[in-house]
Amino acid sequence: MTDVIPASVPQPSFAESLKGRYFSTRRDTIVSIVFATLALWLGWSLVSWALVNATFGAGQGDVCRENMHGGACWSIVAARWRIVLFGLYPFEEQWRSGLACAIMVVVAILSCVPWFWSPRRLPVLWVAGFAAFYILMRGGLFGLPEVTEQNWGGLALTVFIFAAVVLLGMPLAIVFALLRRSELPWIARTMALVIDTVRSLPLLSIMFTFAIVLPFVLPGWAIGDKLYRVIVGYALFFACYQAEIIRGGMQALPAGQEEAAKALGMTYWQRIGYIILPQAFRNALPPTINQIVITFKETSLVTIIGFFDVMASGRAASGTAEWNFATIEMYVFVGLIFFVFVFSLSRYGAYLERRLRVGTR
Template identity: 80%
Template sequence: MSFAADFPKDSAFNKAKARYFATPTDAVVSALFAAFAVWILWSLANWALLHAVFGANQRDACMATEGACWSVVSTRWRIVLFGLYPFEEQWRSAIACVVMVVVAALSCVPWFWSARRLPPLWIAGFAIFYVLMRGGWFGLREVTEQNWGGLSLTIFIFAAVSLLGMPLAIVFALLRRSDLPWIARTMALVIDVIRSLPLLSIMFTFAIVMPFVLPDWAIGDKLYRVIVGYALFFACYQAEIIRGGMQALPAGQEEAAKALGLTYWHRIGYIVLPQAFRNALPPTINQFVITFKETSLVTIIGFFDVMASGRAASGNADWNFATIEMYVFVALIFFVFVFTLSRYGAYLERRLGVGRR
């Protein structure tokens, strides 16, 4: 009797054997790959954990070790999270970030999934975030946008783009489906033109070119001009995603709603949009993931976001040998946010049965 016979046919051992060791060739390939994976994991653990330096201000110890120098993170983490924000006021930036994270977490609760609850939640959370960051009210010291930076600036840009871009995307999608040809074609032209341009060129246009063509009273701060341009870019892509979700609906549903005497806005609000967002859930989650990651592009036009802050934290003479560790830390920050959002999107797909027939 073989050793495998001692296990049930549906056991993990027999499943692994059938999948990876079914033939001698499969067994050799699986063994080589497993050995390579073990070597990679051991080398990574040896560098990142076993021979690493973790304590703050341990530059000399870092120079003497072959492992990772996490001391640069322990020493300079405030720059990554808060950028140029005044040291004594960084508690405000930290609370502001926590507020937006809590808002995002509450958005995952089904009770908030309505047009009467979700927008007020985000507007209130964003208002609290802005008041804490900007100050000037309630006895808080004023801190201008030029001193914002790090993770808090990244979250601010992402939240502002989402708040402006999503309603604009819904409007664009509805105009794109208008029964009036001149409205639908004009909107299609606008969407196609903006989608054909790189995001970086749009950011440069709103940051550098717009002040030359706008009146003085409409120029505003460069940060807000960039956010408006980014929101317009987001809205054009998201509008096509929403329109695709609308086109997936059976035509008979809207015709039945018309036969029942429902008005246009009742048909859109209660029948079309809820199902369109359900159909468009996977690409919508993907669009939010891309939007969060592409906030790092603002470093090119002079903003001190989390990526630029990480580069600055390890860019001085004392820590310029530890750039890899700092970039790993920044990558971990992005990974936590993006992976959490992706897993929540997968959970929603399972919960709502997206893609099932």
């Protein structure tokens, strides 16, 4: 008996597929036409405002004022971009702030190279990059004039806070997760109480506590600068959330792996360093990337307690009498800055998920 070879099913054309999805019934046709018309109208209105009728050029403030309702005034970006990127940093030293941000961008790009994906190389890369960033921003070494933290601002301050929080918070999160899994009940329960308490508090209240309340209870030598107190508080908040993410990755591992490692005579730190943590970070990669993205976006909260970050710089750039009519354009520019950083982080996370086959079977 001969086998019958089934005939191949012809694939529908693009027009047939489009008709089947959006115009198969009268109701689908009406809904598709209405939404397509609305989308085209909104798209054209945005393009008309942002490009067709927009005003460009740093010296076009008077033209913008005469054409306030015709289109966007991107002249404010051309004229005030230095305030957004550098804040209160001295004008003649702003190249240092720009170079410092470029170094951190290069560090982030190099972190995408698989050669750096090791417990030794990646921390060294980030610590070295952050040290170079800090030396350029602060100065006082290699003939660079000193610029105190009170004069930092703009994008550079946002990048500094974000990098410092992640560098401090990630090792602390690992320690918290290991203590949370301790076999000694009093250690595990105490750590669980600390983590749950911090996670139940709003980030803004923690920032206020470390910035304003903490100096009243600390000795004079331990007070330090307000910026670093806020960073420590933010890092603690980040560590508590990230500790639960890492612990979830650890719990996803089969129990037999750790038992097999014990049977092979591996010490506790060998089991943690070679067996548990690498797989835990792999399992927890999607929520870890999400937590890092949230951390970068929430750095804008520091503007409420008096720091001149990129959000506050954008507000100051459009707060003068000359440019107070172009607030929307300035916030769009600041939003694009956040979009570039956050979208890049999310795309990198998606790349890591595909490369490491996270969530696939």
